[in-house]
Amino acid sequence: MSGLYIHIPICIAKCTYCDFYSVVSRDWKTIDRFFQCLETELKRLPTSFAPETIFIGGGTPPAVSAEQLAQLIEIIHGNIDVSQVREWSCEANPGTLDRDKVGILRNGGVNRVSLGIQSFHEKALKLLGRIHTAEEAIKGFRMLRDAGFDNLNIDLIQSIPGMKTEDVLADARKVTELDPEHISYYNLIYEPGTAMTRDRDEGRIVPPSDDEEADNYFAVKAILEGAGYGHYEISNFSKPAAECRHNLLYWKNGEYFGVGPAAHSHWNGARFGNVRDLGQYCGRLLDGKKPFDEVERLDPETKAREFLVMWLRLTDGVDLEEFELLTGYSVDALCGTDIEHMVAERLLQRLEGRLRLSNDALFISNAVLSELVQP
Ligand SMILES: C[S@@+](CC[C@H](N)C(=O)[O-])C[C@H]1O[C@@H](n2cnc3c(N)ncnc32)[C@H](O)[C@@H]1O
Ligand code: SF4
CATH class of the missing domain: 3.20.20.70 (Aldolase class I)
Structure with a gap:
């Protein structure tokens, strides 16, 4: 898809x-x-x-x-x-x-x-x-x-x-x-x-x-x-x-192309973003150049963490088995201790093979999720 x-x-x-x-x-x-x-x-x-x-x-x-x-x-x-x-x-x-x-x-x-x-x-x-x-x-x-x-x-x-x-x-x-x-x-x-x-x-x-x-x-x-x-x-x-x-x-780490100034793409495991300026965007395309500068290829662990944090935005949470299958990492291997603390503080819940934000954490999700991005 x-x-x-x-x-x-x-x-x-x-x-x-x-x-x-x-x-x-x-x-x-x-x-x-x-x-x-x-x-x-x-x-x-x-x-x-x-x-x-x-x-x-x-x-x-x-x-x-x-x-x-x-x-x-x-x-x-x-x-x-x-x-x-x-x-x-x-x-x-x-x-x-x-x-x-x-x-x-x-x-x-x-x-x-x-x-x-x-x-x-x-x-x-x-x-x-x-x-x-x-x-x-x-x-x-x-x-x-x-x-x-x-x-x-x-x-x-x-x-x-x-x-x-x-x-x-x-x-x-x-x-x-x-x-x-x-x-x-x-x-x-x-x-x-x-x-x-x-x-x-x-x-x-x-x-x-x-x-x-x-x-x-x-x-x-x-x-x-x-x-x-x-x-x-x-x-x-x-x-x-x-x-x-x-x-x-x-949210589910899918692939997409983004076109137009400031649009981002995620394709074949690479991420790239077009210049955030209409004049420069047009100038580059009219000169036959690419509208973006750097192509970012994240290492597999950083990529898996990013995916975890995006997927956790969905209220039914992350299917732990599917996550491991898709990324090659178990959630526990990636950030087990952080997760244990957050479960103890009732910010995250583990239930029936899924990990999800608790109801209380929904409002403070940015703070919770940013903890998990860092190794
Ligand atoms: C591109 S705009 C939607 C379409 C159209 N430009 C408009 O404003 O009606 C995207 C949406 O992001 C939300 N948004 C933008 N900046 C925001 C901010 N600083 N805080 C919260 N929501 C924001 C607004 O609800 C806005 O409708
Ligand atoms: S500035 Fe434009 S894009 Fe942003 S919210 Fe207003 S109408 Fe939408």
Whole structure:
């Protein structure tokens, strides 16, 4: 099983919290040149490559014009064998959707849209620098449904400064009313260099306390589970059989090519990442060069540790026998003592041949998992 990620680094406006690589551009000529380079990169992929998942992410893919979106779909069909594709996702910001663009995605083969709503609370949307209101976000969701999309994800963010617990819970209830197949519920991360992080560091906004965040996380989890969503990954919930196949590839050490600036690939045991700059990316491709610098080949032990930590993000945990079969390492040989300590501290659980994060550890998973990456 393999996947293709396509990074479209264009946004209408930069959100205050986001450090995904994107530029704010309406310069259609730059976008045309970018698509020309993207096509060159796609043509360089092995001819035998037939992904089972495609994910067009960003940035905001539908931030380009309807004609350009149609051109993007055409470029993919013209250069990639899509005969094996079972899930084809595209990310969208509700402020960038219209009926034309939704129709182009649907008719072009996209069968899953991930809609960044973030919150239904107007003040929070303003603080996040979003270009849409809650009402526009709901309209965008309905537009996708009306066009026939039966596999939709909504991205939400919790722990947004200024939101009371009742507002957080209202968001969780609202999203279940919309009834998407999948919900990604992220905790707000203060990324270095973002406007949001500056505002926090200079005291203009005050994040909720850790205890408040943890309480919200578990209350949201209970609401979503009560509405029939399985909590299958630290930040992800889905209706039965609607887990995101493309992201499962990342968590289960699958192979994928990433094209576009800042996109990463994992292929034949090697990892490589494209330059994080649209101008340099295009310059390199137009000069006939590779868009990435170093190819990283991890030693087998580091690779096995990385795999363990990614797989542990899934709430049903790691199948210990399968892990050993796939990596050649038993989990105990890799980090037995650390694991014993964490089991004793009730951060990890061993159950029926599996190792998984305990319920209590879900909220502090980053701290727990980072312990296991180090030898
Ligand atoms: C590429 S965006 C999704 C599509 C579109 N660009 C949009 O924003 O609507 C990926 C998602 O990552 C999440 N995200 C980005 N930065 C984040 C941060 N600092 N903390 C938490 N979630 C974040 C947001 O939920 C966002 O919807
Ligand atoms: S969250 Fe989405 S719309 Fe906002 S800057 Fe990031 S990629 Fe662009």
